Amino acid sequence: MDMNPETLAALGEPNRFRIVELLRTGPRSVNDIRGRLGLRQSQVSQHLTVLKAVGLVEAEPRAQQRLYRLRAQPVKQLHKWLDRYRCIWEERFGQLDELVEEIRQKDKSDAAGKK
Amino acid sequence: MDMNPETLAALGEPNRFRIVELLRTGPRSVNDIRGRLGLRQSQVSQHLTVLKAVGLVEAEPRAQQRLYRLRAQPVKQLHKWLDRYRCIWEERFGQLDELVEEIRQKDKSDAAGKK
DNA sequence: GCGATATATTCGTTGACACGAATATTCGTA
DNA sequence: TACGAATATTCGTGTCAACGAATATATCGC
Numbered sequence: 001m002d003m004n005p006e007t008l009a010a011l012g013e014p015n016r017f018r019i020v021e022l023l024r025t026g027p028r029s030v031n032d033i034r035g036r037l038g039l040r041q042s043q044v045s046q047h048l049t050v051l052k053a054v055g056l057v058e059a060e061p062r063a064q065q066r067l068y069r070l071r072a073q074p075v076k077q078l079h080k081w082l083d084r085y086r087c088i089w090e091e092r093f094g095q096l097d098e099l100v101e102e103i104r105q106k107d108k109s110d111a112a113g114k115k
Numbered sequence: 116m117d118m119n120p121e122t123l124a125a126l127g128e129p130n131r132f133r134i135v136e137l138l139r140t141g142p143r144s145v146n147d148i149r150g151r152l153g154l155r156q157s158q159v160s161q162h163l164t165v166l167k168a169v170g171l172v173e174a175e176p177r178a179q180q181r182l183y184r185l186r187a188q189p190v191k192q193l194h195k196w197l198d199r200y201r202c203i204w205e206e207r208f209g210q211l212d213e214l215v216e217e218i219r220q221k222d223k224s225d226a227a228g229k230k
Numbered sequence: 231g232c233g234a235t236a237t238a239t240t241c242g243t244t245g246a247c248a249c250g251a252a253t254a255t256t257c258g259t260a
Numbered sequence: 261t262a263c264g265a266a267t268a269t270t271c272g273t274g275t276c277a278a279c280g281a282a283t284a285t286a287t288c289g290c
Contacts, residue, residue: 009127013278017120024200030237040280045238047278064236064287075197076204082194085139089191128248145267155250160268162248179257179266 003081007074010054015039016047020070023057027069118196122189125169130154131162135185138172142184 011017018037022028028036034044048068051057056074059066126132133152137143143151149159163183166172171189174181 005127005129005132008123008132012120012124012127014120015278017123024203031235041237042239042281043279049238050277061287064234066237070200070203072204075200079197079200079204082190082197085185085190085194088139088185089187089194130248146265156267157251157269158249164268176257179264181267 003077006054007056007078010050010056013047013050015043016051019044019047019051020056023068023070027060027067029062029065029067031065033068118192121169122171122193125165125171128162128165130158131166134159134162134166135171138183138185142175142182144177144180144182146180148183 011020015037019033022033022036030041030044030048033039033048034041037044039047048057048059051068052059054074055071057068058071059068061067126135130152134148137148137151145156145159145163148154148163149156152159154162163172163174166183167174169189170186172183173186174183176182
């Protein structure tokens with residue numbers, strides 16, 4: 001039960017990301033997704049196939065249509081994985097680091113501008 | 116400051132994922148990464164370029180070498196984005212859903228086995 | 231069973247990208 | 261300044277995946 005990059009790769013595709021974002025609000029049929037996102041039907045089916053393959057979604061038959069919904073497990077998994085990075089974003093000097101970084105970036109662009 | 120799929124796509128590449136996982140433990144030089152992950156030098160540099168382009172890492176010059184480290188901002192961002200999915204994995208019947216799903220999967224494989 | 235609707239799958243094309251080799255650049259040191 | 265070490269970049273190649281069109285499959289109402 002380790003984090004695998006496949007899930008992230010699946011989410012990395014812009015249209016799949018949009019589909020997942022849409023499914024966050026609740027289950028949707030293929031045609032519903034197609035209409036809301038302005039995609040072709042085959043596109044939606046293909047992306048859903050990928051999402052299902054990595055376990056991000058599941059399908060429930062409803063007459064001729066299938067209701068797709070997000071699965072909890074991979075989301076939990078993602079959260080658990082990300083949790084190991086708490087030390088990164090919650091470190092004591094987190095805010096300070098960002099401030100320093102901002103200034104550093106500004107200096108850099110200033111220097112570039114002066115040339 | 117919205118979540119973008121580019122970050123996820125960057126993490127979706129297996130070797131980049133490994134690099135990020137390694138950098139979680141602290142800053143590393145290119146050669147250090149190369150040695151630990153068994154990659155070519157150009158491979159490491161190229162992946163680090165991508166990771167830097169999406170803002171996941173930053174480089175600090177140390178003589179001829181550069182120390183790469185994770186940046187807090189995108190990790191925070193990812194966490195913030197994932198947080199909007201709490202309703203998915205924290206829903207009341209989360210555990211129950213998974214149990215049902217397990218049984219459903221078992222039934223399916225049983226049925227397949229019987230053929 | 232038949233037609234209509236909803237979805238899945240196949241297939242060819244095209245663009246992107248990971249890789250490896252080679253070369254270029256940067257920086258410390260003698 | 262010349263050299264070596266560390267890293268970046270360029271370039272050609274091969275692979276893979278997203279797309280669109282077409283076709284196949286499933287399921288309902290009649």
